[in-house]
Amino acid sequence: MWKNNWRDQIWDNLEIPWDLIVVGGGITGAGILREASRAGLRALLVEAQDFASGTSSRSSKLVHGGFRYLKNAQINLTLESVHERQRLLREGRGLIYPLGFIMPTYKNDPIPAWLLGIGLSIYDLMALKWGHRHYDPKGIYELCPQLQGSRLLGGFRYIDAQTDDARLVIRLIREAVRDGGTAINYSQVVDLCRLRSKQVCGIVLKDLAPGTKGRIIEIKTPVVINATGAWADNLRVKVGAKPRLRHLRGSHLIFPEKKLPISRAVSFWHPQDGRPVFAYPWEGVTIVGTTDVDMGSQLQIDPCISPEEVEYLMSAVSHVFPDLGIILNDVQATYSGIRAVLDTGKADPSKESREYVLWNESGLLTITGGKLTTFRLMAHSALRAIRRHLPGRPTFNSKLRVLDIPSPKALNDLDLNGSTQLRLLGRYGQDVDGLVETMKSGEIEPVDQIQTLWGEIRWAAHAEGVVHLDDLLLRRVRLGLQLPKGGIPWIDRIRAIIQPELCWDDLRWDQEVSTYQELWKRCYSLENHNE
Numbered sequence: 286m287w288k289n290n291w292r293d294q295i296w297d298n299l300e301i302p303w304d305l306i307v308v309g310g311g312i313t314g315a316g317i318l319r320e321a322s323r324a325g326l327r328a329l330l331v332e333a334q335d336f337a338s339g340t341s342s343r344s345s346k347l348v349h350g351g352f353r354y355l356k357n358a359q360i361n362l363t364l365e366s367v368h369e370r371q372r373l374l375r376e377g378r379g380l381i382y383p384l385g386f387i388m389p390t391y392k393n394d395p396i397p398a399w400l401l402g403i404g405l406s407i408y409d410l411m412a413l414k415w416g417h418r419h420y421d422p423k424g425i426y427e428l429c430p431q432l433q434g435s436r437l438l439g440g441f442r443y444i445d446a447q448t449d450d451a452r453l454v455i456r457l458i459r460e461a462v463r464d465g466g467t468a469i470n471y472s473q474v475v476d477l478c479r480l481r482s483k484q485v486c487g488i489v490l491k492d493l494a495p496g497t498k499g500r501i502i503e504i505k506t507p508v509v510i511n512a513t514g515a516w517a518d519n520l521r522v523k524v525g526a527k528p529r530l531r532h533l534r535g536s537h538l539i540f541p542e543k544k545l546p547i548s549r550a551v552s553f554w555h556p557q558d559g560r561p562v563f564a565y566p567w568e569g570v571t572i573v574g575t576t577d578v579d580m581g582s583q584l585q586i587d588p589c590i591s592p593e594e595v596e597y598l599m600s601a602v603s604h605v606f607p608d609l610g611i612i613l614n615d616v617q618a619t620y621s622g623i624r625a626v627l628d629t630g631k632a633d634p635s636k637e638s639r640e641y642v643l644w645n646e647s648g649l650l651t652i653t654g655g656k657l658t659t660f661r662l663m664a665h666s667a668l669r670a671i672r673r674h675l676p677g678r679p680t681f682n683s684k685l686r687v688l689d690i691p692s693p694k695a696l697n698d699l700d701l702n703g704s705t706q707l708r709l710l711g712r713y714g715q716d717v718d719g720l721v722e723t724m725k726s727g728e729i730e731p732v733d734q735i736q737t738l739w740g741e742i743r744w745a746a747h748a749e750g751v752v753h754l755d756d757l758l759l760r761r762v763r764l765g766l767q768l769p770k771g772g773i774p775w776i777d778r779i780r781a782i783i784q785p786e787l788c789w790d791d792l793r794w795d796q797e798v799s800t801y802q803e804l805w806k807r808c809y810s811l812e813n814h815n816e
């Protein structure tokens with residue numbers, strides 16, 4: 286699957302009669318492709334950039350009920366998310382894992398401790414699992430000695446979950462392809478085909494991959510699903526619909542674990558505006574986020590953190606962890622994602638609802654908003670909405686597992702500890718045997734201090750649809766976020782592994798490295814901020 290030449294093979298066969306086409310290869314599109322393929326539909330997913338390159342690789346990576354949404358009375362969203370979290374924890378072991386949170390309470394917090402206690406009880410009741418507990422100041426300080434301790438009144442401990450967002454997307458897409466679905470990256474829908482009645486009846490697709498001369502094809506289909514996330518209005522206006530989305534940027538700072546060494550997530554209120562902010566361990570680094578700022582009409586493909594957001598997040602860090610003496614130079618990487626919310630004109634962007642929206646306009650079904658956590662529900666809802674246009678009016682079984690059960694054979698032959706095995710199973714599912722068989726000697730070792738194995742880099746280049754270097758370093762593996770300087774100090778060994786796998790000549794390699802470095806400096810670091 287997705288070995289050399291795979292894109293050309295798909296392009297050569299795009300003119301078959303598809304039952305449906307999904308536009309957008311983030312978590313929403315991936316979830317829809319997954320459910321459509323397992324229902325036996327001929328489904329095609331097209332993605333303008335790389336799979337998961339939109340918001341779905343730039344989320345906070347929490348699989349959570351969204352305790353804070355209770356504050357805005359988004360009960361339904363919280364309830365659904367809590368149920369999905371529990372299900373993903375059961376059915377996505379190794380990729381979705383529990384994460385302990387603590388919520389310290391201080392004098393003058395915007396929400397009093399007694400109300401938090403009630404909220405957390407409701408949160409636990411929704412999950413039918415009692416997980417939270419109240420601690421006195423000493424108890425909470427023992428759980429997290431890095432906290433500002435002098436004003437501490439106590440706090441709570443509770444449980445949520447986290448994941449690797451981009452890997453979740455890739456796993457869903459690959460399971461869909463295994464079930465007969467088709468997915469292609471770097472293929473942008475530049476227009477919609479329409480009948481005389483103005484109903485949408487297909488797409489015009491342009492190849493954006495290098496060396497393809499921007500070939501264009503018209504593909505007919507009875508159903509087009511617009512799962513383009515923050516960019517959804519761009520397709521909607523092509524059928525005459527009015528833009529309805531508000532675009533909010535959320536940014537994160539990443540610190541090396543040794544600079545901000547916390548073993549649990551810490552949820553606290555920002556001292557400036559009382560918004561909830563999180564600091565949490567993730568895959569060997571510590572992430573702090575997020576912001577929530579209006580982007581106006583500047584909807585870039587690669588959003589970047591602004592100096593004001595950096596200041597906002599740094600002041601949150603020094604407020605809660607004053608004794609760690611964290612300074613700007615400690616920031617290892619940054620990233621920003623764009624959230625699409627229904628624009629109801631609320632003055633405070635954080636008050637806009639995080640529920641997803643579903644619109645059918647002239648046969649174009651748009652599904653956007655929502656959360657990573659609720660992708661399965663969104664997929665079912667989209668497919669139910671267009672069911673009557675599908676052959677045989679298929680039913681979509683919501684009882685099927687979210688992710689397939691892998692049945693590895695080769696994994697047991699490797700000398701790996703239980704947690705690494707589980708991690709590989711979660712990330713690669715049924716592909717884990719392919720990964721193991723492709724590994725060369727010495728590639729069972731982790732890269733530096735992080736959990737990623739060198740063999741995962743080879744596998745990504747070998748079989749995971751990598752077109753550009755940033756696909757590999759920012760999404761298939763996450764070295765661009767986890768290692769200093771975006772992983773560039775390790776680039777010689779990476780080159781030795783992937784250049785032959787991808788058949789890139791030296792000129793292409795140099796171009797890819799320089800484009801990656803430019804992107805990383807601009808959107809994944811503070812290097813340009815210091816100039």
Ligand code: FAD
Nearest residue numbers: 309311312313333339340341344345347474514535657658
């Ligand atoms: P995207 O992932 O953006 O995918 C849309 C895709 O469509 C893009 O890849 C884009 O390239 C493609 N596209 C656009 N136009 C075209 C075209 N013309 N042709 C082909 N393709 C096209 N949710 C959680 O559950 N937990 C969290 O911790 C969390 N944290 C978040 C933090 C931030 C800062 C933000 C912004 C959101 C967060 N969310 C979280 C929400 C979640 O990340 C998003 O709801 C989700 O990733 C959106 O996925 P999507 O597939 O709809 O959009």
